[in-house]
Amino acid sequence: MSDPSSEELQLHHLYVKVCGLRKPDEVEAAVAGGASAVGFILTTSPRRLSPADARPLAALVPPGVAKVAVFRGEPLEEVRRAATVAGADTIQLHGGEPPEAFTALRADGFRLIRATSPESGDPLTAGAYGEDMLIIDSPRPGSGERWSPESLPEQPTGSWVLSGGLSPDNVVDAVTALRPWGVDVSSGVESSRGVKDVGLIEKFLTGVRGMRS
Numbered sequence: 001m002s003d004p005s006s007e008e009l010q011l012h013h014l015y016v017k018v019c020g021l022r023k024p025d026e027v028e029a030a031v032a033g034g035a036s037a038v039g040f041i042l043t044t045s046p047r048r049l050s051p052a053d054a055r056p057l058a059a060l061v062p063p064g065v066a067k068v069a070v071f072r073g074e075p076l077e078e079v080r081r082a083a084t085v086a087g088a089d090t091i092q093l094h095g096g097e098p099p100e101a102f103t104a105l106r107a108d109g110f111r112l113i114r115a116t117s118p119e120s121g122d123p124l125t126a127g128a129y130g131e132d133m134l135i136i137d138s139p140r141p142g143s144g145e146r147w148s149p150e151s152l153p154e155q156p157t158g159s160w161v162l163s164g165g166l167s168p169d170n171v172v173d174a175v176t177a178l179r180p181w182g183v184d185v186s187s188g189v190e191s192s193r194g195v196k197d198v199g200l201i202e203k204f205l206t207g208v209r210g211m212r213s
């Protein structure tokens, strides 16, 4: 029997986040399908939930699956309050916040995701602001739009998550082409804007099952 090469030993299962969940059956489908994280949108969006409405959904999520509260431009105090009420363990910031915001939220015990877009001018190295992972999304988050790999000024490095316009039909090709550490989906598992389709959640997760970064 041959030993796996050191390169093979470094491969790990793709991180998969399913975002914009609003109902118990959606959370259950994501967890049952093997999602690494589920996301609740606590900012302006057709998928917006109040922190109080997110809390019972977060309570359905077992240990080992991250509960992500998503924000865009809210004051830090509000981010902290809403994420706590929602029962989230991870905060995703889309507002171009400075490194100090990540330092402050880290001190509160949250895991952190920095979300940006290819042409933002932000560093594309995961962890540059102290975050646990970096999402690279289209400039209009939650729009279902894809971004062109040609718009990347540099190759992203570290724990970076591909987002923006992914769907059950394109995710395998996108991962094969860009080799991200993880993937993130919202619009691509909806039957209409803001309305999740449990069958599409299952199809997406089945498609990426077993894929490695």
Ligand SMILES: O=C(O)c1ccccc1N[C@@H]1O[C@H](COP(=O)(O)O)[C@@H](O)[C@H]1O
Pocket: 019, 020, 039, 041, 043, 044, 045, 046, 047, 070, 071, 072, 092, 094, 115, 135, 137, 141, 142, 143, 144, 145, 163, 164, 165, 166, 184, 185, 186, 187, 188
């Ligand atoms: O989903 C939203 O409406 C949203 C609003 C504000 C900030 C982030 C939002 N969603 C994030 O967008 C990507 C998913 O994009 P897509 O719909 O699959 O193209 C994901 O990171 C969500 O957390």
